[in-house]
Amino acid sequence: MRRILYTIGFSLVLGSSFYCKASSGEDPLVALLSSPPVISSVTPQIGTPTQNNINAVYSATEVVIKGENFGIDPVIRFNDVVAAISANLGTELYTKVPDGAYSGFITVSKSGGSCLPNSKEGANCAGTEFFIDCYASTNKQYGSEIELKQGQSLSVEFGSIETKAFHTDTLLGSRNLVIGCQSAVTVRVFSRSCQATDYVLQNDPVIPFPGGVATQFYITANAATCSLVL
Structure with missing residues (x-):
């Protein structure tokens, strides 16, 4: 009986020793490289690409991504638009909202990894929501x-040469904005990546809006009551 117990105990010790050696033999660098990145925060989570409109210029929003395991050569995307990295501090990445970015996801993928288009999922990929606000x-x-x-x-109601800011909800399909006003109006319409189209001093304009997005726009009128129909 003692011999049987001794044999069992010896086998358990030997097995444990083998397991420890196998675990300790795992290359920590390989484990780190194969682990996905982690995003703990994005500041700010609302921003704009560069806006260079007729009467105003606004710089692209600077964004700081905090987390871990970003790797040596990570890639930042705003949906499918790649953003330049100005600094990689290991646990912090610094970037700016790139031209063409629109609301959706901001993602970080490690070298050799990839994020699915317009998604925060993928191989060696991490992401979270990001919102473009032109106003x-x-x-x-x-x-x-x-x-x-x-x-x-x-x-x-508009006062003397007054500008007001508007936004739509997310439109199910393309629609026309119909403006009826007692004076000529100037309308500035922003694309989803904050490029502006101006309709200058028009009477009762009809302006097309795209479906699937929320559109931001300004209306400038002179002491008038205007009706807006979408």
Whole structure:
């Protein structure tokens, strides 16, 4: 009986020793390289690409991504748009919102990894939501944005040469914004990546809006009551 117990005990010790040696033989560098990156925070989580419009220039928002295991040569994307990295401090990555970026996901993938298009999923990939706001960079100089929903109409009072900021909800399909006003109006419409199109001094304009996105726009009128229909 003692011989049997001794044999069992010896086998357990030998097995444990073998397991420890096998585990300790794993290359920590290989383990680190094969582990996905981790994002703990993105600051700020709302920003804008460079805006160079007729009467205003706004710089691209600087973004700091904090986390770990970013690797030596990570890639930052805003959806499918690659962003330049100005500094990699190991646990912090510094970048700016690139031209063409739009609301969706900001992702970090390690060298050899990849993120699925317009997604935060993939191999050696980490991501979180990021929002493009074309108006926030102006410090909301025209006051709070007024929301115009699909199928809704609004009546808006303008003072003497006054500009107001608006945004739609996410449109299910392409729509026309129909403006009826007692004066000629100037309308600035932003694309989803904050490129502006201006409709200058038009009477009762009809302006196309794309489906699938929320659109931001300004209206400037002179002492008038304007109706907006979407």
